[in-house]
Amino acid sequence: xxxxxxxxxxxxxxxxxxxxxxxxxxxxxxxxxxxxxxxxxxxxxxxxxxxxxxxxxxxxxxxxxxxxxxxxxxxxxxxxxxxxxxxxxxxxxxxxxxxxxxxxxxxxxxxxxxxxxxxxxxxxxxxxxxxxxxxxxxxxxxxxxxxxxxxxxxxxxxxxxxxxxxxxxxxxxxxxxxxxxxxxxxxxxxxxxxxxxxxxxxxxxxxxxxxxxxxxxxxxxxxxxxxxxxxxxxxxxxxxxxxxxxxxxxxxxxxxxxxxxxxx
Amino acid sequence: xxxxxxxxxxxxxxxxxxxxxxxxxxxxxxxxxxxxxxxxxxxxxxxxxxxxxxxxxxxxxxxxxxxxxxxxxxxxxxxxxxxxxxxxxxxxxxxxxxxxxxxxxxxxxxxxxxxxxxxxxxxxxxxxxxxxxxxxxxxxxxxxxxxxxxxxxxxxxxxxxxxxxxxxxxxxxxxxxxxxxxxxxxxxxxxxxxxxxxxxxxxxxxxxxxxxxxxxxxxxxxxxxxxxxxxxxxxxxxxxxxxxxxxxxxxxxxxxxxxxxxxxxxxxxxxxxxxxxxxxxxxxxxxxxxxxxxxxxxxxxxxxxxxxxxxxxxxxxxxxxxxxxxxxxxxxxxxxxxxxxxx
Ligand code: HEM
Numbered sequence: 001x002x003x004x005x006x007x008x009x010x011x012x013x014x015x016x017x018x019x020x021x022x023x024x025x026x027x028x029x030x031x032x033x034x035x036x037x038x039x040x041x042x043x044x045x046x047x048x049x050x051x052x053x054x055x056x057x058x059x060x061x062x063x064x065x066x067x068x069x070x071x072x073x074x075x076x077x078x079x080x081x082x083x084x085x086x087x088x089x090x091x092x093x094x095x096x097x098x099x100x101x102x103x104x105x106x107x108x109x110x111x112x113x114x115x116x117x118x119x120x121x122x123x124x125x126x127x128x129x130x131x132x133x134x135x136x137x138x139x140x141x142x143x144x145x146x147x148x149x150x151x152x153x154x155x156x157x158x159x160x161x162x163x164x165x166x167x168x169x170x171x172x173x174x175x176x177x178x179x180x181x182x183x184x185x186x187x188x189x190x191x192x193x194x195x196x197x198x199x200x201x202x203x204x205x206x207x208x209x210x211x212x213x214x215x216x217x218x219x220x221x222x223x224x225x226x227x228x229x230x231x232x233x234x235x236x237x238x239x240x241x242x243x244x245x246x247x248x249x250x251x252x253x254x255x256x257x258x259x260x261x262x263x264x
Numbered sequence: 265x266x267x268x269x270x271x272x273x274x275x276x277x278x279x280x281x282x283x284x285x286x287x288x289x290x291x292x293x294x295x296x297x298x299x300x301x302x303x304x305x306x307x308x309x310x311x312x313x314x315x316x317x318x319x320x321x322x323x324x325x326x327x328x329x330x331x332x333x334x335x336x337x338x339x340x341x342x343x344x345x346x347x348x349x350x351x352x353x354x355x356x357x358x359x360x361x362x363x364x365x366x367x368x369x370x371x372x373x374x375x376x377x378x379x380x381x382x383x384x385x386x387x388x389x390x391x392x393x394x395x396x397x398x399x400x401x402x403x404x405x406x407x408x409x410x411x412x413x414x415x416x417x418x419x420x421x422x423x424x425x426x427x428x429x430x431x432x433x434x435x436x437x438x439x440x441x442x443x444x445x446x447x448x449x450x451x452x453x454x455x456x457x458x459x460x461x462x463x464x465x466x467x468x469x470x471x472x473x474x475x476x477x478x479x480x481x482x483x484x485x486x487x488x489x490x491x492x493x494x495x496x497x498x499x500x501x502x503x504x505x506x507x508x509x510x511x512x513x514x515x516x517x518x519x520x521x522x523x524x525x526x527x528x529x530x531x532x533x534x535x536x537x538x539x540x541x542x543x544x545x546x547x548x549x550x551x552x553x554x555x556x557x558x559x560x561x562x563x564x565x566x567x568x569x570x571x572x573x574x575x576x577x578x579x580x581x582x583x584x585x586x587x588x589x590x591x592x593x594x595x596x597x598x599x600x601x602x603x604x605x606x607x
Contacts, residue, residue: 120423124446170599177595181588184365188581196446199455199569200385201577202376204305209292213285220281223274 003057004113006050007071011105013043014078014098021095028161033091040085040094044078051075058115061128065116066254069135070108073250076139077101084143084171092161097146126193133186134211140179141218141239141246147172148239155233169232172239173225180218187215210249217242271344280341284334291327298324307387309571310380339373342366358597361590368584375577382572388459388565396432399568406432407456412564414461425458427564443566453574457567463560465500465517468540471554478559479522489529493551497523500558502539510537517558524548 020036023029051071054062062068081097084090151168153159163171190211191201202208221238224230230238270276295302301324304317318325346366349356356363384401391397396406408430415424424445431439431454439456441449448457467480477485483495501518503511510521525535526548534547540555571577 120445174595174599178592181592184588185585188585191577191581195455195574196448197457198306199387199448199457199567200306200379200571201574204302206292206295209288209295213288213292216281216285216288220278220285223278223281226274227278 003050003053006046006053010043010047010050011102011109013039013046014101014105017043018095018098018102021092021098024092025095025161036094037085040078040098041082044075044082047071047075047078054115058118060118060123061132062115063128063131063135064118064122065112067108067111067113068115069131069250070104070111072132073135073138073142074101074104074108076135077104077142080136080139080143080175084175088163088167088171090163090167090171092159093146093150093163096150097143100142100146121197124193124196126189126196130186130189130193133182133189137179137183137186138246138250140175140182141214141243144172144175144179144239145243147175148236151236152233165232169235172235176218176221176225176239176242180215180222183215183218187211207249207253210245210253214242214245214249217245268344268348271341272348273341274345277338277341277345280334280338284331284338287327287331287334291331294324301325308385309383312384335373336377339370339377342373343370346370358594361587361592361594364583364587365591366587368580368582368587371580371583372577373580375573375575375580378573378576379571380573383453383570385567385569387567387569389568390462390563390565391427392464392561392563394561402570404434405438407566407568408432409564409566412461412562414562422461425461425564427458427566429456429566431456431568453570453572455567455569455571455574459565459567461562461564463562464515465498465520465558466561467495467498467559468520468522469556469559471552471556473552476556480559487529491529491550492527494525495522496525496535499523502537504537504539520558 017036017039020032020039024032024036051062054068054071061072063072077097078101081094081101085094147168150162151165151172154162154165154168162168194203195201202212221235221242224238225235298321301317301321305313307313308316314328318328346363349359349363349366386399386401389397389399389407391407391409393409393412396408399405399407409427410430411426411428413426414422415426417423425443427443429439429441429443429449430437439449439451439454443449443456443458445458448455450456467478467483469476469478471477472485477483479485479495479498481495481498485493487493499510499512499521501513501516502521503513503519505511510523513519520540522538522540523536524538525533527533528547528550532547534545536545538544538548538553544551544553
């Protein structure tokens with residue numbers, strides 16, 4: 001059996017969830033919403049099985065090429081969404097988050113999904129932890145992006161199907177804060193790894209610089225919520241802008257520019 | 265009092281961080297097109313780069329100076345913010361996690377500045393096995409690689425580089441041990457890591473009157489008939505200049521040459537160059553020298569850096585990590601209490 005079968009089934013499950021959410025939008029029904037959540041949970045379980053399987057096959061957390069990182073990013077985003085939905089029942093917001101997740105999966109499909117052997121300098125626990133934390137952080141930033149987008153939509157349409165503005169604002173702040181904490185830990189572990197591998201803990205290669213920029217941006221956001229003028233709409237716009245910085249750091253640098261960072 | 269409040273101001277922090285972010289974003293986009301300038305940033309500590317590179321290309325590097333200034337101001341701002349909290353510890357101890365993060369960041373940035381000002385780097389310094397390599401940035405100190413073993417996978421890919429290393433201050437041993445990928449040698453801010461490895465030609469095997477001999481710098485052959493051949497130098501790639509001087513071209517095998525000193529059995533003395541791509545000088549003909557193949561020696565390229573701020577930065581990192589975990593707890597606590605700081 002192909003180790004990606006469960007991943008493909010998970011993608012199908014997420015796609016169905018999106019269709020159910022769409023249905024729920026036009027014909028609101030609590031049952032449909034529950035089915036959609038069930039489909040996301042099922043998809044998440046299938047994707048977890050696929051991840052564990054690939055991990056076992058490779059002998060290390062498979063996050064060394066674009067396919068694997070997109071896979072992991074999508075898994076982290078699904079887990080992040082489940083955390084918010086199970087905790088705060090944000091219902092139809094899932095449409096937006098899962099659409100983003102499908103985009104990640106769509107970008108991964110067709111790319112090289114083989115499990116290459118690990119190059120020696122990546123063969124350390126710091127590597128797996130650094131990458132896992134960075135994509136978990138990115139997932140929360142993606143969540144903040146979705147919540148920011150929803151905030152702006154809700155401010156216009158005032159739909160009873162979406163959480164109210166106050167809750168959306170608080171969830172957005174929480175996503176940014178959790179993402180920032182995870183990303184800070186990712187940077188610290190990256191620093192230890194760099195010190196062991198290169199003999200210095202901060203590198204001025206373009207990927208390192210933009211990771212620092214992501215960190216600085218979200219550190220700023222952790223404070224902006226205390227400034228009245230930036231609460232609400234301003235914060236939503238910043239979350240959208242911040243995710244742009246994340247995407248440029250993650251994809252833009254690798255695709256457009258050259259860098260000597262081990263993973264770009 | 266007003267000045268202190270300004271130094272502790274959260275709005276000031278946001279303004280400083282925003283400006284620094286914009287400057288670094290714009291500046292970093294110059295990196296890919298100007299690699300001669302910006303690739304050097306990791307090759308040396310920041311103060312050296314500012315003095316030897318940035319200063320000479322201000323058109324490209326001017327933004328670095330205001331960026332550094334903003335980071336230093338942010339550092340002072342954060343430190344003031346932490347001190348202010350520490351003075352009100354009794355009423356604000358619950359925010360311990362957040363403020364540990366702030367203190368951690370202050371220490372991390374201070375550690376970086378200390379390292380950038382007082383540290384030095386030798387990146388990928390080629391160290392020939394069995395010889396002493398002087399450290400130019402630390403006069404009087406040497407690195408000795410006593411043994412080197414590359415580990416090569418069946419696919420031909422190197423999987424490890426194991427060097428047995430000694431660090432010497434003159435004759436005094438400062439540090440000794442094994443250096444491998446992801447297993448550096450560390451002591452008091454010094455770090456030695458493997459960078460790469462290679463081999464370089466150090467001489468040639470010849471047939472001398474039918475017998476194989478190895479000639480490299482320092483080799484001495486004393487023959488029964490009383491003649492004596494000594495190798496003074498070996499150059500893997502050399503050329504004779506127009507006015508007779510020897511031009512050294514590269515470390516790679518090109519046109520190899522030996523500088524020899526030869527005393528014949530009758531006591532005649534000769535010293536000169538023998539280019540292996542040409543027949544030997546007439547006086548050497550009696551030796552019937554035939555070059556066979558080059559002899560190589562392994563070298564291990566090691567990185568040796570000194571960072572006097574490394575410990576401070578490590579302490580900052582640990583405090584930040586602990587602060588993150590505590591801040592998680594207090595975030596949800598604050599959520600329940602709905603409180604916001606007064607701006
Ligand atoms: C790069 C430097 C900084 C970093 C990484 C940082 C990080 C953080 C984090 C993670 C929080 C917690 C946010 C939350 O509860 O959601 C926080 C809160 C805070 N920070 Fe900073 N900070 C920095 C600089 C500063 C500076 C310079 C100031 C001072 C003016 C400051 C003042 C505050 C205040 C007042 C809070 C709110 C604490 C509370 O909940 O009452 N921060 N900071």
